[in-house]
Amino acid sequence: MRKKSSSEALLNCKCPRCREGNMFKYALTKKWFSMEMHDKCPNCDQTYEPEPGFYFGAMFVSYGFSAAITLATGFILYNFFDNPDTWVYMTVVISSVALLWPAMFKYSRAIFLHLFGGIRFNSKYSS
Template identity: 45%
Template structure:
């Protein structure tokens, strides 16, 4: 993770250890994925064997790890870092 935003210079680490809370965000997102995959397997695959649940959930979570890592930090910034997206700034800088 970069130390500062290359566009506006915002310092991402608001305080020391700020992103420890992102672990809980990531955990919550992982639980949602596990539930979605489990329910989907139950209804779409007709309640397969336990090892199928475990394998599919593990592969899905491992595949989503980079996304979970980033979105957990973004959620932490939005919920507890007093940070919000400013579309007017983005349009000034031609950020899509």
């Protein structure tokens, strides 16, 4: 079996230490609105909460996602739909952020854990 890269583990919401165990109980493709996260990695028993309140910092990553979605939808509406009314901007931006919220939640936690969790890859925990 080939070794997974850190970016591949991040995109699949896998454990940063073994890169095999799932961080969340359900994948985005199975249960879109399920936010249940494992307490520990099912593969290597690495805890997913290094300290109490750790994921408060993930709110900043989620804010970045929301800002990017807002800017992208605003750019698309302005340039491709002949500058619609303000209510159209608000409706499209709020709807797109609301629909993408589960993905933003999961990926903001995964990014924050991988970058700031202090957990490094260890090949002895991967199969």
